[in-house]
Amino acid sequence: MTHKTALLCSTNSSSFSPTGASAAAIRLRAGAPSTPTRISASFPLQLPSISSHLSRSATSPIRSSASHSVGEEEEDREMASEDGQDLRIARIASAIRVIPNFPKPGIMFQDITTLLLDTKAFKDTIDLFVERYKDKNISVVAGIEARGFIFGPPIALAIGAKFVPMRKPNKLPGEVISEEYSLEYGTDKMEMHVGAVEAGERALVIDDLIATGGTLSAAIRLLERVGVEVVECACVIELPELKGRERLGDKPLFVLVNAA
Numbered sequence: 616m617t618h619k620t621a622l623l624c625s626t627n628s629s630s631f632s633p634t635g636a637s638a639a640a641i642r643l644r645a646g647a648p649s650t651p652t653r654i655s656a657s658f659p660l661q662l663p664s665i666s667s668h669l670s671r672s673a674t675s676p677i678r679s680s681a682s683h684s685v686g687e688e689e690e691d692r693e694m695a696s697e698d699g700q701d702l703r704i705a706r707i708a709s710a711i712r713v714i715p716n717f718p719k720p721g722i723m724f725q726d727i728t729t730l731l732l733d734t735k736a737f738k739d740t741i742d743l744f745v746e747r748y749k750d751k752n753i754s755v756v757a758g759i760e761a762r763g764f765i766f767g768p769p770i771a772l773a774i775g776a777k778f779v780p781m782r783k784p785n786k787l788p789g790e791v792i793s794e795e796y797s798l799e800y801g802t803d804k805m806e807m808h809v810g811a812v813e814a815g816e817r818a819l820v821i822d823d824l825i826a827t828g829g830t831l832s833a834a835i836r837l838l839e840r841v842g843v844e845v846v847e848c849a850c851v852i853e854l855p856e857l858k859g860r861e862r863l864g865d866k867p868l869f870v871l872v873n874a875a
């Protein structure tokens with residue numbers, strides 16, 4: 616399996632009006648994964664040579680960004696709307712590293728730990744989700760272990776929702792309900808504490824990545840079993856070749872970066 620880098624901000628949702636990143640809906644081809652990523656410290660950058668900026672390397676660490684002023688952030692948004700593209704998404708895509716053959720041969724592993732090293736790209740990631748979900752009356756952000764625990768809590772705090780961890784088996788100490796699911800490379804089980812959510816609540820499900828969609832569908836099933844309305848699922852990265860979006864049926868999915 617090969618996943619070249621592409622970039623996208625997309626949703627299959629008809630329930631939300633596109634705003635910010637989703638309105639940009641940009642898709643850019645990237646260079647070869649072996650080309651080192653270089654991000655200009657004087658962001659916002661100009662986009663004409665964006666393909667080369669989006670190359671990601673398994674061996675070249677991403678540079679941590681200098682602090683970004685409020686004025687610069689506003690400038691990013693203005694440029695984004697002028698170009699019809701959201702420069703924040705380009706930077707996020709650039710900050711994700713691809714490691715071939717991890718955890719086993721044939722898998723192009725999308726490594727978000729390098730995104731976490733880039734303070735601006737990490738903040739932009741959270742901001743883009745918060746901008747989308749802040750006025751959607753969401754009371755629960757359900758984060759999927761392990762990497763949904765990185766993105767979910769800051770989003771939950773910012774939109775005034777509680778955070779509910781969806782965990783691997785035998786990790787939660789209280790009474791749980793569970794769902795089994797299949798993965799791109801194996802099978803697993805997901806558990807949620809009984810009583811963490813109530814029937815009628817509105818939930819957002821967050822993870823770093825959708826591959827086959829097995830993980831997100833298990834989370835949706837767990838929440839819906841107890842009467843929660845899953846408003847949307849959101850991921851930083853989608854692997855569209857694996858058609859996980861189809862496995863979610865009509866459930867809306869919002870992603871920032873498309874690793875095509």
Ligand SMILES: O=P(O)(O)OC[C@H]1O[C@H](OP(=O)(O)OP(=O)(O)O)[C@H](O)[C@@H]1O
Nearest residue numbers: 760761762798799825826827828829830
């Ligand atoms: O769409 P799917 O095919 O279900 O795959 C996506 C899931 O796979 C990865 O997690 P993983 O199961 O590797 O667990 P980890 O985050 O604990 O490493 C990823 O973080 C998603 O949760």
Ligand SMILES: Nc1ncnc2[nH]cnc12
Nearest residue numbers: 722723724725799824826
């Ligand atoms: N290619 C991939 N990269 C990172 N996480 C994954 N989970 C399933 N497939 C993955």
